[in-house]
Amino acid sequence: MRARNKPWADEFLKENDHLVRLDPIAHKGKWKSLFDSSSPIHLEIGTGKGQFIIGMARQFPNINFIGMEIAKSIIVSAVQKGIEENLNNVCFINENAQSLLEIFEENEVDKIYLNFSDPWPKNKHEKRRLTYKSFLELYKQILKPDGEIILKTDNKHLFEYSLVSFSQFDMELKEVVLDLHEFDDPTNVQTEYEEKFSAKGQPIYRCRAVFR
Template sequence: MRARNKPWADQFLKENDQLVQLDPTSHKGNWKQLFESNSPIHLEIGTGKGQFIRGMAKQFPNANFIGMELAKSILVSAVQKCVEEEQTNVCFINENAEKLDEIFEENEIDMIYLNFSDPWPKNKHAKRRLTYQSFLELYKRILKPDGEIIFKTDNRKLFEYSLVSFSQFGMRLEEVVLDLHELEDPTNIQTEYEEKFSAKGQPIYRCRAVFV
């Protein structure tokens, strides 16, 4: 997801530190205390402009949601919306997914969402895909034993690659959907990309996987 550079992004995020955790490593093992709630913690990696995570937070008020986004110029859009809507069960971190084990303790997360991740189509960039083995190792570390990964994409090749990656890692596929909108799942919250691609008739793929 590309966005124009916003020189004011750093200052804006600092001014909204009730929503943006500027030093997320300091909360490792204590994220429930931060939310002041014992509710499950759901993590979206690559939260973009935040439409998905805001929708999930509204639909599931008894869960807490953390949105991770590396690009500050994109993250500010998500934060702005949450400020306007005064959502209290959402917070954001501006970090790279490679640092997950520095930010979260073992078994601290209940659910991970990977929505429309960068496909990194060239084989030489496979290690950057969020469903590559090294990332799966991080997810397994921070997820509870019964925690799920829910993965959505419009990219057929990335979806196929990810199904193989999950399986080779020894994960169990709980669900594989080749046309999510044909399924008409009433609980599905669409991302900005999802709305854009589905409007063009592009099938949306989804799978749910667990570690065994």
């Protein structure tokens, strides 16, 4: 379901440019200078309404978090949460993941989160999946050598596809969890979708992968 258009979104984002970076390309290679510390940078691609990344920023104050979301009508909700929390270790960018190399320098990011990404179930849309090989090429360039990708999803097909995609790209799987809430990770921060699906008894899948 598409988010309802918010005609006030542009003005709202401009008014809160301390939280949402309107010209992210200008910060390439200098993201740490925007935060109060030179802590590691963790990037969530497809941050949605921001529940996950705000929760992570609250739980891990010594890490700098960046939430990327392409939909302007959705990212405003994330920015609103950021305003309420008043955290100094999180910001947002309204961009497409295909622009990653224009926004981040090589080895600038320590960790990437892919949470409940669009599964694009039709075969003809395979190239749009965020774990398709062309996206993995981008991640490999902006991640540090020991940086990892963490994927969470309720979609079994996307999860299985991603495991194969990671393996074919010669990545190492550090963790594969078939039911995250049975696994009971006390550090896990749930997204809005995660709460919705897990409440229905649907298993949540998670994996961690690193480039060799």
